[in-house]
Amino acid sequence: MNHVLERTPHVPTRALSLETLGMTMRFGNFTALRDVSIKVPAGSFHVLLGENGAGKSTLVKCIMGFYQPTAGQLTVDGREVEVAHPRAAHDLGLGMVYQHFTLVPSLTAAENLVISRADVPAKINWAHEREALAAFMSKMPFQVPLDVPVGRLAAGEKQKLELLKQLYLGRKFLILDEPTSVLTPTEADELLGMVRGLTSAGDLTCLMISHKFREVTAFADEVSVLRRGEYAGGGKVSDLSTADMAAMMIGEKELVRSAKRVATSGNVILEVKGAKAPDRSGFKTIEIGDLKVKAGEIVGIAGISGNGQMELMQMLAGQRPLEEGEIRVKNTPYKATRSEARKFNVRYLPEEPLKNACAPKMTVAENIFFRDFDAKGGKNQFWLDGRRMMAEAARLVGEYKVKTASLASQIASLSGGNVQRAVLARELTGEVDLLVIANPCFGLDFSAVAEIRARIMAARNAGTAVLLISEDLDEILELSDRILVMSEGHIAYETPAASAEIGEIGKYMAGHH
């Protein structure tokens, strides 16, 4: 740390306070932010709550100098400041951890830290840098392996490294933009606990964007809520209930509740036996000994990202060839070809649907029609039936409330929640006997989350076998009938959801057993 301070003498040594006054941001006719004033005292942990599109990102981008606010003032440590660009914000000691990683995947942690400094010497003396890094790390409450390319670190470690980077750069006011959206609850708690420790010690002030109430009540001092670009309320977390905060966030909208769980029992639909395949790196093997999913049952697979869930999804979708073993659907060997998927009514909802389940530049209607464009009533179709496509798409867009400018818009122009709704509409239409889902609610705001979970539950109640692979343990606990834990490429633990213990699941997720 001394090392950093030597080189950048203007960096403050204590936590900073920050205040916005009447912050307003207009993009053309659209007002993204209207007259927002918030106050973040030095050494506090402040959370900015709001739904997607409520203006949280716009506000922090104004603070960090990415946008120039149309009106309003910014005060840092009692002094009014003008932040013309992100560099200027950095010079004031303000830093930001983004929702998506800004680390360079092929560089090691040490290289990432050193290159992020503003004063890197032309020739890097690695012996010297290593010493300085070791000295810095010894003062930190947590460690990250320094010599592994960042691309090989788990999401939790990457996020810790992002945080470390900001501290290494001597930032005293940190904005965290949904830092836990890619983390498991255990990882999230660990990370936020560390931030909490730093703010309590007066070394750091933190402004976090979030929509997870659990994190707010567990870690934050104060909260400000934005709704449609305006300040909707706030105060000390200890004075507010979750219901109060939810009311401020969503106003008078009604949430879709998860459909009730109906008792069902059915035949085994999906069976994976002794399936082995190499993982992404090729050095480890994914091994699924015995996995069965019955009709009318949701089997949740929990696990920290990077423990083989992605590979399991690829094995089931036919994207990763098996070395050994087999996958059976309705007691028939299954290779995931288009015709087999159609015959057995198998549907997929992969993670990041825009990337993995859509052709981003094709229209909403075309994307919704992917399952059916070449078949009608069991017969193959040669010509594309544009009229049928439009009718189908219009019906599904209405039914699933996909918000789109028109059916002919590129699907890439839709928001994340609407892309997910469109894909869900496609995959859940018609008879579905087996549904394989991965991280369906990643990065969506919570009204979209509730609606999508309700759809999944409804499909289960209608007799679909559902395999839910998710890194969000709350989601697994809410939806599953049976919970499996995946760790280091195999299934380490199984429990019925009714008698599940979070502590036990957490232990297996972390690989301690």
Next chain:
Amino acid sequence: MTTDIGLWGVPLAILGGAIRVSTPFIFVSVGEALTERSGRVNLGLEGTLVFGAMSGYAVAYQTNSAWIGLLAAAFFGMLFGLFHGYICKLPKVNDIALGIALMIFGSGLAFFFGKPYIQPVAPHLPAISLGWWSDVPQVQAALRVNVLFIAGIALAIAASWMLKNTKVGLTIRVAGDSADAARALGIDVNRVRLWSTAAGGALAGIGGAYLSLYYPGSWNEGISSGQGLMAVALVIFARWSPINCAYASLLFGGAGALGPALQSVGVTQGYYLFYAAPYVLTLGLLIATSSTTRAMTAAPGELSITK
């Protein structure tokens, strides 16, 4: 005087070939490795190489100095690189398509300006005899090493070192692996790529000058047999590491000498097939080292061909 050394001539010829033929590959591929590590592909290096061969030869003839010719080739190569880099900065420009255009443009321009220089003889770049310890002329011939070969090897080592140990090197890698991360660090991605492409162009120009000023050592329109293009492929084969680029170039050069070497020891049938050896070898190694299920970890994340 020649000593009959029998079949020993084959490995010797391969060694000599590896040293002689590999030099332009080393320069072009190390240059392209730098360009690609910054996140851009310059397929136009074939054109740059041919223009470098012509301009190097022409300037060497006019000034009667091979070294000034070499500098001129590097300079014109850099101009080509800057041109490519500048156009690619503009929105919606595809670097592959532009590269192909520049490949043909560079060759055409070189043929246009190079017409008057096909006849004259320009001075050659000097070579060092490392075979003084042997009495066998074939050994001496194989070990006549051009200074550019040594410079090329040194360049490959220096480039590898630079990518790991300097600010410039890390900056290039950041720009090539994640433009978003680079912007977050305040790096001007376009500028980094512009100058990386310029450096790659200059090195390709030098590679071209080697062709016209040393081996084969004259300027004509058939001077390049696709070295510029092949070097770009070698970069992928070498997994974007400059040192590996040097190895790959040596391997490629050595394999290229197989056909002529067999012919010289009296194999009269089928040696034409061995002219294809470098390509077969490259294909074979690429297939052997690739995988459908494993990610190509060394590939820069921003490249338009791997994205």
